[in-house]
Each structure stands twice: as C-alpha cells, then as structure tokens.
Amino acid sequence: MKSINLLISGLVLSALISCKPTSNYDLDNFLLHGTEENPYQIVKESQTLKIFVPRGSQNPHFNEMKMFKKLSEITNLNFNFTEVDSSAYTQVRSATWEDKKNLPDLFLFNNSTSEQVYYGAFGALVPFNDDEVKLANGYKIGNVIDNFMPTYKGLLDNNFNINNGLNAKKVATFADGKMYSTLSVNDVPRDLTFKMFINQQWIDNLQEDGVQIKDAVDIETIEDYIEVLKAFKKYDANRNGKDDEVPVTAKELEYLRNYILASYGYAFPGIELSGDEIIYVPKTEAYKKYLQTMRLLETEGLLDISTFSIKTDAQMAQKGLEHRLGSFSSAAAYLTVGMNYESEYVCITPLKSSYYTGTPMQWGFSTFYPTGAVIPSGTNYIREVARLLDIMYSDLGIQLIAYGEENVDWQWDNEEKTSWTFNVPNDWKGTQEEYRATITPNVGTASALYWKNDFVGKMNDAILTKLNTMSSIYTPYIKVVFPEEVKMTNDEYNEIELINASLQAYQLNAEYQFIKEGKNTNGEDWTKYLSNLDKYNVGRLEEIYQNAYNRFKGV
Amino acid sequence: MKIILKKKKEKSYSTGKGLILFLIPTVVYLLIFHYLPMSGLVIAFEDYNSYQGIFGSPLAKNYGFANFINFFNMPNFWLIIKNTLVISVYSIVVNTILPIILALFINEIRNKHFKKTVQTISYAPYFVSTVVCVGMIFAFSNYEHGIFNTIAKFFGGKPSNMLESDTWFSTIYVVSGLWQGLGWWAIIYVGALANANMELHEAAVLDGANRLQRIWHINLPTIIPMAIIMFILSVGNILSVGFEKVFLMQTSGNLGASEILSTYTYRVSLMSRIPQYSYATAIGLFNSVVSMVMLIAVNKIAKKVGDTSLW
Numbered sequence: 001m002k003s004i005n006l007l008i009s010g011l012v013l014s015a016l017i018s019c020k021p022t023s024n025y026d027l028d029n030f031l032l033h034g035t036e037e038n039p040y041q042i043v044k045e046s047q048t049l050k051i052f053v054p055r056g057s058q059n060p061h062f063n064e065m066k067m068f069k070k071l072s073e074i075t076n077l078n079f080n081f082t083e084v085d086s087s088a089y090t091q092v093r094s095a096t097w098e099d100k101k102n103l104p105d106l107f108l109f110n111n112s113t114s115e116q117v118y119y120g121a122f123g124a125l126v127p128f129n130d131d132e133v134k135l136a137n138g139y140k141i142g143n144v145i146d147n148f149m150p151t152y153k154g155l156l157d158n159n160f161n162i163n164n165g166l167n168a169k170k171v172a173t174f175a176d177g178k179m180y181s182t183l184s185v186n187d188v189p190r191d192l193t194f195k196m197f198i199n200q201q202w203i204d205n206l207q208e209d210g211v212q213i214k215d216a217v218d219i220e221t222i223e224d225y226i227e228v229l230k231a232f233k234k235y236d237a238n239r240n241g242k243d244d245e246v247p248v249t250a251k252e253l254e255y256l257r258n259y260i261l262a263s264y265g266y267a268f269p270g271i272e273l274s275g276d277e278i279i280y281v282p283k284t285e286a287y288k289k290y291l292q293t294m295r296l297l298e299t300e301g302l303l304d305i306s307t308f309s310i311k312t313d314a315q316m317a318q319k320g321l322e323h324r325l326g327s328f329s330s331a332a333a334y335l336t337v338g339m340n341y342e343s344e345y346v347c348i349t350p351l352k353s354s355y356y357t358g359t360p361m362q363w364g365f366s367t368f369y370p371t372g373a374v375i376p377s378g379t380n381y382i383r384e385v386a387r388l389l390d391i392m393y394s395d396l397g398i399q400l401i402a403y404g405e406e407n408v409d410w411q412w413d414n415e416e417k418t419s420w421t422f423n424v425p426n427d428w429k430g431t432q433e434e435y436r437a438t439i440t441p442n443v444g445t446a447s448a449l450y451w452k453n454d455f456v457g458k459m460n461d462a463i464l465t466k467l468n469t470m471s472s473i474y475t476p477y478i479k480v481v482f483p484e485e486v487k488m489t490n491d492e493y494n495e496i497e498l499i500n501a502s503l504q505a506y507q508l509n510a511e512y513q514f515i516k517e518g519k520n521t522n523g524e525d526w527t528k529y530l531s532n533l534d535k536y537n538v539g540r541l542e543e544i545y546q547n548a549y550n551r552f553k554g555v
Numbered sequence: 556m557k558i559i560l561k562k563k564k565e566k567s568y569s570t571g572k573g574l575i576l577f578l579i580p581t582v583v584y585l586l587i588f589h590y591l592p593m594s595g596l597v598i599a600f601e602d603y604n605s606y607q608g609i610f611g612s613p614l615a616k617n618y619g620f621a622n623f624i625n626f627f628n629m630p631n632f633w634l635i636i637k638n639t640l641v642i643s644v645y646s647i648v649v650n651t652i653l654p655i656i657l658a659l660f661i662n663e664i665r666n667k668h669f670k671k672t673v674q675t676i677s678y679a680p681y682f683v684s685t686v687v688c689v690g691m692i693f694a695f696s697n698y699e700h701g702i703f704n705t706i707a708k709f710f711g712g713k714p715s716n717m718l719e720s721d722t723w724f725s726t727i728y729v730v731s732g733l734w735q736g737l738g739w740w741a742i743i744y745v746g747a748l749a750n751a752n753m754e755l756h757e758a759a760v761l762d763g764a765n766r767l768q769r770i771w772h773i774n775l776p777t778i779i780p781m782a783i784i785m786f787i788l789s790v791g792n793i794l795s796v797g798f799e800k801v802f803l804m805q806t807s808g809n810l811g812a813s814e815i816l817s818t819y820t821y822r823v824s825l826m827s828r829i830p831q832y833s834y835a836t837a838i839g840l841f842n843s844v845v846s847m848v849m850l851i852a853v854n855k856i857a858k859k860v861g862d863t864s865l866w
Contacts, residue, residue: 090830097605114829122606252807306698308719308808315693493829501823501831502631505814508807516719516808535630 025137025380032148032383040074040396042387048078049381049388050104052096055083056444058437066409066439067400075388086444097124105381106388107374109184109447114493116180116374121490126375126382127178135380144375145179148386151394152182160450162187162367170485171368175551182372182389186365186451190464190471193364193478194255197336198327201344202237202245203228211235216346222263222293222353225327229302232326240323247326248297249304251316253511255329256307258363261290263351267363268481269507271545276553278482278545280538282507283530288521289355291514298515308512332467342463347470350477364478372449392449401448402456404439419460482545486552492544503536599623599837615833622837631814639815642796645729647789654737655782658744659770674745677738689803692731693718719808728804743785744778751777780863787857787865791850794842816842 026045034041053062062068062081072078082104084092089110096103097119119125126133128144135141145153155161159168162185172179186192200216207213213231214224229247231237237245250256257269264286266272272281281287297303310316313335319325320337327348334342350360373389375382391397403410403422413419424435437443442451457468488496510529519525594609600619601612615621626632657677664670683691695702696717704714717723755773764772798817805813816838824835850865858864 090825094605094830094832098608100606112828118604118829119606124606306716309693309696309698309716309806311693311806490829494831497827497829497831498625498823498834501819501827502629505810505819505822506631509810512719512808512810532630537630 025135027139030383032387038074040391042075042077042384044076046076046078047381047384048080049106049384050080050082051106051108052082052084052093052104053108053441054086054089054110055441056086058434059441059444060438062441064438065441066404067441070400070405071388071391071397075391077384077388100378103376103378105375105379106385107376109372109441109449111181111371111374113370113487114490116370117174117487117493118490119376120174120176120178120180124377125180126377126379127180128182128375128386129173129179133382135382136378137380139380141383144382144386148383149390149393151390155185155393155450156183160185160187160368164367166366166368166480166483167485168368171366172370174370175487175489179370181370181374182393182449184369184372184447184449185367186447187367188451188453188456188468189475190467191365191451192367193362193471193474194258194329195331195347195467195471195474196255196259196327196329197333197345198228198348199232199237199325199341199344200346202232202326205239206231206235206237209235216348219348220352222260222351225263225348225351226293226296226302229297229326230300233300233302237326238323244322244324245326246304246319246324247302249310249316249319249325249328250307251310251313252308253294255363257290257294257511259329259350260293261287262361262363262479263293263353263356264289265356265358265361267361267479269511270481271541272481273483273545273549276549278542278549280533280542282511283533283538286356288526289353291511291521294515295518295521299518303515308516332463334463347473349473360477361479362474362477364474364480366480366484369484371447389449395455398448398450398452398455401440401442402451403436403459409439413460417458419458421460483549483552486548488544488548492548496541496544499537499541503533503538503541506532506536596836596840598833599840601833603833603836605832612833622834623841625834626838626841631819634811635814635816635819636794638812639794639796639817641812642725642728642801642815643793645725646732646796647786647793649729649733650736650740651782651786651789653733654740655744655775655778657737657741658748658778659774661741661745662748662774663766663770674738674742678742679738680735681739683735685797685799686803688731688735689800692727692804696727716808718804719806721809721812724804724809724812728801732800740785743781747778747781748774779861783857783861783863784865787850787853790853791846793849794845 029043029045029047031041031044033039051062055062059065062083063079068079068081082096093107093115116125120127126144128149129146131143133141133144141147145156156168156172159166160183162168168183168185172181172183174180198216198219203213203215207215211231213228219225219228232245232247236243248256258267261267261269261281266274266279266281266284266286269281269287269290272279294303304310304319306315313330316328316330317336317338320328320341323337323341325337328336330336332342333345337345350362352358352360373385373392375385379385392401399406399410406412408423410420410422413421422432422436424432428435433443440448442448459465510532513519514521514525514529519529598609598612599622600615601609602615602621603609603612607613617624629635661670661673661677664673680688696704698704698714698716703717708714717727751774756769759769759773794816796815796817798821801813801815802818802821805818820835820838823831823838854864854866
C-alpha cells in the first residue's frame, strides 16, 4: 500500500513539474556559436523542443527520419513532434491555438499567410526581424535574424542568389513590416510548374507513314497541337491495330486547362494580375476562346471522354499503362505511363495562338513563399529554434532535407562536385521516393525550407536529369498569377474565402456545361453565365485583390 | 387500508429510486457529450478565432447575425437547399417503402435456411465502407468498361458518363444507398412482424383470406406504427444528408445536383485556407433548427392522423 502511495505521489509530482514549462529555463544553456569541436551544437545540456508538423500518409514518424536524427545528434536538441495528418491539419492546428499554455516551440512547414496575418495582429507570433523580441520569461534577445540566423540573413540579403524579379525580403514581410515566418524557397525548375507531355514516338510513327505533322519540339501554337492530336485520333499512332488512342487526357482537366488557356493569354482560370490590373479570367474573351477550343477537342473526340470523372492519378495512369495516351500533364511521364513507355514522351513548350501572339506563358509557383517556419510567442526557446532553422538553411540542412547525409545517403561523384549519387540500399523493396521518405519529410506534404537547384539539380539520375532538361523549357515563361509580396487584411482573406466557396463550384460546373454539354459561347448562354458571375460577386473579388495590389504598389 | 396503500407506494418509490440510479451514467453522458458541447454554438454569432477562443472572440456584425445573413444571401443558397431536399426526400421515400416490402417478403418465406440466407445476403453490403462503395460506383459507371454501360450497349443503348450528369446523380446516390442499407433497415420490420398476432392470422385463414389479404390487413398494420416512427426520425434529419458519400461522388459535371449543405459547409470550413468556423456553425445551427421544426411538425401530424408519434 505504501509503495502504491509513493508511486502515485511521484507521478503527481512529476506531472506538476512538467506542467511548469518556463520557470526552470536556463539562459546559459544556449550556445550561440556551438563549440570548437562542434559548431552546430545549440545547447550545452540536452533540451527538448516541441515541434508541430504536417505528416503525409507515406511518411514514417518524424523522430524516425534520418534527417531529424542527424539534426538531433549535432545540435544536442531533442524533438518532440506533434504530427498531424494532412487531412485534419487545419482543424488540429486551430485547436492547438486554443490551448495557449501548451503551444509548440515551432510550427514547421505549411504556415499559411492568412493565419500569420491573423495571429500576428494578436502578437501571438515572434517577428523574426523585430529588434524588441523577448523570451517568454521577459529576457530580451533582440532581432532574431540578425542575432541568431547568420546563414538565413546572408541568403535574404542576397535574395537567395535568385534573380527572377521576385524580392525575397518583400515576400517575407507582412503589411506591418514584420516577418512572421521564414521563407520556403524553391528554385528547382522541374518543381516550379506542371509539365505537358506528348508522345514523340507516335509522331515519328505517323511521319513514317507519311502523315504531315510537326515534331514535338516544333509545336508552338494551339493550332499545331490540335493538328497532332487529330492525327493521333485518326491513325493507329500506337500501332497496336486498334482504334484505342486517347489523344489527350487530364484528371478533371487539371493543368490541361491552364495549358490551353495560356495559349490565349492567361495562365489561370481565376484571379490573375495582368499588367497592373486584376482580372477574373473566366469572364474574359480569352476564356471564351479556351472554352471553344475545349469544346472542339470534345466534339472531335480528342479529349478523353472520361476526363471529368477521372479523380485520381491512378485512374489516369490506367490508359497510360495500356499505351493509349498521346498527351497529358504529369509531374513525370513514368508516373502516368510506367517505365516501359516513359522514353517515348517529351515535354512541349507553352503555346501561342492566332488570338494571342504575345510571349508564351506557363502557370507556375513562386520561388518564395512566407510559409516555412513560425515561432509562437510564449516560448523561451526562440534562440534555440532560430539556430536550428539557420542550420536548416545552410548547405548541410539543404542536403539533409533533400536526400540525407553526405557519404551516408549520397556522395559526390567527382571532386568538382558537379554531380552526386543517391544511395538506395540494394535490399530496399519500394521505390526511390519511398526510401527517401525514410530520410526526410520532403516526400509527401511538407515542403523543404530551401529546395535548392544547385544541389538537387546535380543528382545523378537518368530520369530526373532528363526531366530537369525538359522542364527548363518552361522556366523563362513561368507566370505567378498573383505576386506573393502582396498581403491582405484578415477581413479581406475571409471575404475571399466566402466568395470562392460558392463561386468555384459554380464556375467548374459552368465550364463543364460549355465543354461537354455544348452550351453556346456566343449567345444567350454566355450572357447568362456572365450575369451569374456577377451574382457570385466576381466584381467584389476583383476589387479586393485590386485594393490589396494597389496598397502594395503604393497607389 | 390507507396504511397498506401508503406502504405499497413507499415500496414502489424505493424500488424506483434504485432504478433511477441506473439512469445516472446515461444522463451524465448526455450532459457531457451532447448538451455541454452545445455551448459552442455561440460561435455562430461570433467572428470566432481560435486564439481568442470560444468565449473571447468578438460578436459578429449585425448584432451577431452576420453569418446567418451571409448564408441566406449566398447566390447558390436555394440551389443548395433544393439539392439537399431532393436527395433527402428521394432517400426517405425509397428507404422507407422498400425495406417494408422486403421485410414482408422475408416474413413470408417458410424455409428457415433460405430465409436466413436472403437476410444475410441483403444486409451484408451494409458493412461496405462509404469509400469502397463510391469506388465501386465509379468502376461500375466507367464509360468504357463499366457494367452499367456494358449492359446499356448490349441492349443497343448509348453509353454515358453517369457520374458527370446532374440527371443521374440523385438516383445513383439513392439506389447505391438502398443497395447498402435495404437489408439492414428491413431487420427492424422483420422484428416487428414477429409480434404480429397469430390468432388474427388463424381467424383470417378460417375466414378464407388469402396470403396477400393477410399481408395487407394484418402484417402491414402491424409494422405501420414502426414505419411512422422511422419516417418521423428521417424527416428530423431532412437537411442532414451524409457528407462523405456525396463529396466523394462529386465531379464538376454533377455539381449542379451534388452541391448540398454538408459539402458546402465542408468547403467553406475545412477546405478553406482560413476555416470559416463561425459561418459553418451558423449553417449547422440553421440545419438543426429546421430539422427540429420539421420533426415537431411531422410528429404532430402523425399523432393527429394516425395516432402514432414519438412523444
């Protein structure tokens, strides 16, 4: 009985101690420059950080990932992860903010801009660039970037050595002049946009048979593209003796609509910045042209008949694996057609048209997003977190989150360091990406803090090298439809969400009716559609974006 | 005499007191998990944010009714209500009548083994998960190889993408739901039929009634009160069409028929970059109030017309 009482008392006491997070924080435990032997060491005595992360279905637990094991080893920090499945991420994150006494020390990855606007206004987030930052115990530490993040500061000052017109500092800075998050940076061309593939082998087959069509590399206009698709449909392009070719397919029109629309001068079927003017593209003449072209693809039998009910990549890949697809969009061709036919497909450039003869454009991602890492105020471990993040932006961190540890998970192929090889164990039964998921959360939902082309692009892998080369054709034409530098107010974000919740469903359904059911784009149907868009508050949507953009431009 | 009565009363009260103790866990459960969370409904009248919490968030505009006003002014408000009601009423009608017919049919089977086999086969689909069920729907309605289109082609019909059509959506939803739930729902009526008065059957046989007449005049009236109760409960959920199945079945082609209250609420609350919790709660509250009014009204009508009601 006595021993049971002692046990209970012990448990209660330890519970009480663990509920007192800030009282026993030792200021001197932090190491600003590491030690002589280990510059990466962050604390003298081991310390645990609470980190909130999104976790994808293919990821193992974060504390089992090699990357975090290595970071823990070199920094002397332990990590206590709150892993949240991507399907419930938003809800759990909101619930986490409710329990303010138990907030994590770090929200790593996927920090939405709108959330930062909101919580930033309450002083709930640590502004990385504020000179007055204090720990929860009141100890002033000053500017986090200047004092604890030299690598990140250097990268910010040099715009991450990326010269595409985007200003990293402006993207990271909110309307109140503060940086509530570090940046997510990506300059790997193959991951900045979608890729449109076409079967060059089929083109070769048809040219051999005397059909006059252009090579993939020569397809420059939507008219050229349609001619090739028509030939795929008309002849036995895959030479299997059956009339089973599907000239073009897409998963619910995903990316195909961007690709076709771009040939008429807009990259995105929603809000887009054109010059200094915000336009809701689905109400434009260009969008009407897009619908007419899609209708043509539909009536000529060039568009996969099941396009609108294909909901998964696996469904789309069914026809690809049967060698029936002429053209499609995918992250990589082998994902859709398998390794047997992968080599037949090449990327085609963004198109122009007789309607639009300007510079071709391709919808794409921004290189900078203010979504990397957020520190909630109310923690004493701001300096520790800041140094940890700084390591994650260093070459070591970039390599760890991409492909793991040098000479363990990968090694340079030569002294000039122009390429490196990823070591997948021979007895590994899954795919290369599945193995990579055991190293880094970058496979799945979490994006790397810095996905750097100077490292990632040097990987010695035949398929990825080919993909890098093919993707580079899009780089000069990538259009980010609304600049990431522009931030809105909380009320504006809320209003946009409410309008979009109704508008997007209506717009998708209307698009279907024009393409599949043949509603008339030149008559009453189009007029009614435009009038419905007005009812769905498109005008107000444009106004909100325009106001935010004007504020940003100082108009 | 008085003393005896008093003693009896005391005895029944003390016995009842013991029984009341058994109620406590249920009452506590209901209070904690059903009534206490209702306090969260207050966020329907707020501009809720998780940082300030349920009781710290500011009151919404228009004296707290801004979320409701926004909802009623939404351009697709009536479309969503119409779609919800179509699916709901369609389901209620089909799912109330057909299980009764199946139960009456099962009740007439004399061979015990065959009866059990029919029951097992008919309720087995109930255990198929919604995701698998929708997967099957997509596979069966596949344009090229789906069984529906193969049959249509066999009989000279034209194949079609059924899940891309507004026209077919509610039928596919209801029929697949019926396939899943028919046997399960019939169990209740089969159970009720077991209570049919055998003396009435014997008397009817003596009077020369045939099987159909006995079903119509004895079996059916036996289960009608149960059917009315089930119907009233269904009407109480008239706007609460399940979310998962409709959402999984949605394609851009059928959005004109498949966008219902629950999918819209999901879109605006959980798919949104900034979850609109207050707005979604306002929709939920509206849904509950309408359901409650419907439940009370139908219950009252049922009581007046058929003398059967929930309370």
